[in-house]
Amino acid sequence: MERFINPFSNRMLQSVDLASMTPEDRDRYDESIKIYRDYVNTITDTSHRERKKGQTEGRKKEKFEIARNMKAESMPLKVIAKVTGLSPEEIERL
Numbered sequence: 214m215e216r217f218i219n220p221f222s223n224r225m226l227q228s229v230d231l232a233s234m235t236p237e238d239r240d241r242y243d244e245s246i247k248i249y250r251d252y253v254n255t256i257t258d259t260s261h262r263e264r265k266k267g268q269t270e271g272r273k274k275e276k277f278e279i280a281r282n283m284k285a286e287s288m289p290l291k292v293i294a295k296v297t298g299l300s301p302e303e304i305e306r307l
Contacts, residue, residue: 276297277297277303280293280296280297280299280303281307283296283297284304284307
C-alpha cells in the first residue's frame with residue numbers, strides 16, 4: 214500500500230493545481246482524499262458511539278442510585294419502579 218498522504222495538511226489543498234496533475238497523480242490524490250475522509254468518519258463515528266454508550270451507562274447508574282436512596286427511605290417498591298423505570302426485580306436486588 215502506498216504511503217497515506219493527508220491532502221489537507223500544510224495548506225496542500227489550497228496550493229494543489231488539479232488541472233496540471235497527470236491522471237496517475239490525480240488518481241493517487243483522489244484516493245488519498247477518500248482514505249482521509251474514511252479515517253475521519255471512522256474516528257468520529259467511534260467517538261460518538263462511545264459517548265452515547267457512556268451516557269446510557271451513566272443514566273442507568275443514576276437510576277440505581279435514586280432507587281437505592283428511595284429504598285433506604287422505605288418507599289413502596291411500586292413507587293420506586295414508577296419513578297426510576299427499573300423493574301421490581303432490579304430494585305429488590307439493591
